[in-house]
Amino acid sequence: MKKKKAQIDNNQLRKSVEQAIHQPRLAFYSPLSAAVMNYWKNAVPRYSISDELAKIVEAALAKKYPELTRRVTKMLKSGKKGSKSSVSTRARLSQEAGEG
Numbered sequence: 001m002k003k004k005k006a007q008i009d010n011n012q013l014r015k016s017v018e019q020a021i022h023q024p025r026l027a028f029y030s031p032l033s034a035a036v037m038n039y040w041k042n043a044v045p046r047y048s049i050s051d052e053l054a055k056i057v058e059a060a061l062a063k064k065y066p067e068l069t070r071r072v073t074k075m076l077k078s079g080k081k082g083s084k085s086s087v088s089t090r091a092r093l094s095q096e097a098g099e100g
Contacts (some may be wrong), residue, residue, distance in 0.1 A: 010075055013068075013071060016072075020072075020076075038051040040052070
């Protein structure tokens, strides 16, 4: 039996990207992850836990949710080109989400 592909809700997508632009930080509880990342931070000069985690999580999300990741990436790239006003950002995100 084939798994049905989930439909991406353009309103939720736009809202999620706006939230991510304003607050891009994530937090989660994982002693295992903390220990592994702290090991590398202690062992490697100038090692960035944040940069490493971003690469790992982004790669995993792209693998698990390729279409959603593609659309979010496109929206984020287009959002960085123009002005930072919330009205123009909202209009750009609506256009990218396919609503205008």
